[in-house]
Structure formats: C-alpha cells, structure tokens
Amino acid sequence: MKPLRIGITGGIGSGKSTVAKVFEAFGIPCYYADSNAKRLMVEDDEVKSDLIAYFGEELYPDGVLNRSWLAQKIFESEEDRQFVNGVVHPAVAKDFERWADEQSSPYVLREAAILFETGGYKTSDANILVTAPEEVRIERVMNRDGVDEQSVVARMRSQWSDEHKSKLADFIILNDGNSTLIPQVQTIHEAILSRANQAN
Numbered sequence: 684m685k686p687l688r689i690g691i692t693g694g695i696g697s698g699k700s701t702v703a704k705v706f707e708a709f710g711i712p713c714y715y716a717d718s719n720a721k722r723l724m725v726e727d728d729e730v731k732s733d734l735i736a737y738f739g740e741e742l743y744p745d746g747v748l749n750r751s752w753l754a755q756k757i758f759e760s761e762e763d764r765q766f767v768n769g770v771v772h773p774a775v776a777k778d779f780e781r782w783a784d785e786q787s788s789p790y791v792l793r794e795a796a797i798l799f800e801t802g803g804y805k806t807s808d809a810n811i812l813v814t815a816p817e818e819v820r821i822e823r824v825m826n827r828d829g830v831d832e833q834s835v836v837a838r839m840r841s842q843w844s845d846e847h848k849s850k851l852a853d854f855i856i857l858n859d860g861n862s863t864l865i866p867q868v869q870t871i872h873e874a875i876l877s878r879a880n881q882a883n
Contacts, residue, residue, distance in 0.1 A: 684882075684883055685783070685784060686783060686786050686787075686788050686789055686790050686791045686879070687789065687790035687791070687808040687809070687875065687878065687879050687882060688779075688783055688790070688791060688793060688806065688807050688808050689790050689791065689792050689793070689807060689808060689809050689810070689811060689875060690792075690793050690795065690798045690803065690804050690807035690809070690810040690811065691703055691706070691713075691792050691793065691794045691795075691798075691810070691811040691813065692794070692795055692796065692797070692798035692799060692804075692810065692811070692812060692813070692848070693796075693812060693813030693814060693815075693858075694814075694820060694839060694842050694843075694844075694845060694848075695796070695820065695824055695835070695838050695839055695842065696815065696819070696820030696821065696822075696823040696824040696827075696835070696839075697813045697814055697815045697820055697858060698813060698815060698823065698858040699794060699796075699813040699858075700715070700794065701858065701864070702811075702813045702856055702858060702864060702868065703715070703792055703794045705864050705865060705868045706792055706868055706872065709868065709869070709872050710788065711788055711790060711791065711792055711872070712786050712788055712791050712792070713791070713792040713793075713794055714779050714782050714783070714791065714792065714793045714794065715794050716775050716779070716793060716794060716795035716796070716798075717794075717795070717796060719775055719778055719779070720771050720772075720774075720775050721750075723771065723774050723775060723778060724748055724771065725748055727774055727778075729774070730770055730771060730774050731743065733770045734767070734770060737766055737770075738753070738756065738763075753767070768801070772801055772803070776803065776806070779793055789875075789876055789879035789880070790808070790875050790876070790879050792811075793807070796842070797842065798810065799843055799847075799848045799851055800842065800843055804851055808878070808882075809853040809854065809875065809878070810851065810852050810853050810854070811852065811853070811854045811855075811856060811871060812845070812848050812849055812851075812852035812854070812855050812856070813855075813856045813858050814845045814849070814855060814856070814857055814858065815857070815858050815859050815860075816859055817839070819859055819860060820835075820839070821835045821836065821839075824838070854871045854874070856868065856871070
C-alpha cells in the first residue's frame with residue numbers, strides 16, 4: 684500500500700520546518716524539497732548536464748556547484764530562474780515519488796516553500812499550510828538570517844499571500860509563537876490517518 688502524499692508549506696518565516704519536525708516526532712517521514720533540490724543539483728547527472736548546457740562550465744568550477752554565482756543569476760533574471768525551476772522541480776518530484784514509495788508509514792510529508800506557486804500541491808492527497816502573522820514572520824527571518832526588514836518583505840512579496848494559499852489548503856496550522864503546535868498537529872495527524880485507513 685502506497686502512503687498518502689501530504690504537502691506541507693508556508694511562507695518564509697512561518698516555521699513550516701518546525702511543524703514538519705513535530706510530525707516527524709509522530710513517526711511520519713518528511714521529505715524536505717529544498718535540501719533535496721540542492722543535493723540533486725550536485726548528484727543528479729541529468730540535472731547537472733542540463734544546467735551546464737544552459738549556464739556553461741563555470742557553474743561547476745572543478746566539478747563543484749558555485750551556489751552563490753547561481754543564486755545571483757536567479758536573482759537578476761526571471762528567465763534564468765524559470766529555467767532552473769524547470770530543470771530542478773521535475774527532478775525533485777521524481778525523487779520524492781521514489782522516496783515516498785520506499786516508506787512504510789500510512790502517509791508521508793513533502794515540505795516545500797513554494798508548493799502552491801509551482802502547482803506541486805495538485806499531486807498531493809492533501810495539503811497543510813503553516814501560517815503566522817506577518818510581523819512575527821519578519822522578526823523570525825531577520826533574527827535567523829541576519830537581514831533587514833526590507834529584504835525580508837521583498838522575499839515575502841515574491842510568494843503568494845496566506846489568504847491566497849489558504850483557499851487551496853486542506854489543513855491550516857497557526858504557528859504564531861503563542862498557539863501550541865502539538866494539539867494542532869495531532870488533530871491533523873488523526874484526520875489524515877483516518878483518510879489513509881479509508882483509502883486502504
């Protein structure tokens with residue numbers, strides 16, 4: 684029996700990774716799309732050759748991915764960003780499916796920052812949105828990344844609003860620093876387990 688695929692996402696500073704860790708404490712495996720995307724850009728020969736064909740050999744000087752150079756390219760050019768996403772996102776989706784099929788739990792999580800923006804949510808059996816007030820998110824990212832408020836707000840504006848995403852989410856978790864996470868996660872966990880049992 685294949686486990687259900689559950690997406691988990693949230694805007695920058697929402698604390699979606701923290702929430703994913705709570706699910707892991709309930710015994711649910713989580714696939715972190717961002718860290719796996721970075722791994723695939725280093726390990727997957729097809730991804731590497733597509734990127735080199737587009738950007739040239741300077742992307743991998745001495746065979747090592749020049750992350751800061753690529754980040755600059757993506758930041759400066761929408762065309763470059765779309766190309767990288769077009770190569771990396773399908774590779775991540777394929778890698779996630781391979782990984783999910785190897786799990787023996789009733790469901791698995793796929794944690795991804797832009798799950799709704801990329802349309803990736805459509806392949807999930809259900810989707811969880813982690814939310815927090817904007818001022819809380821700004822403060823978290825400023826403390827975490829050592830950046831100013833202006834740059835955090837710019838990054839937030841490049842993502843969909845919580846209001847937009849909440850219309851597509853099956854479950855919403857409030858992670859504002861005051862609301863306790865465990866009861867919220869437990870309620871959703873039980874609802875998904877019940878759905879998984881029905882699917883059997």
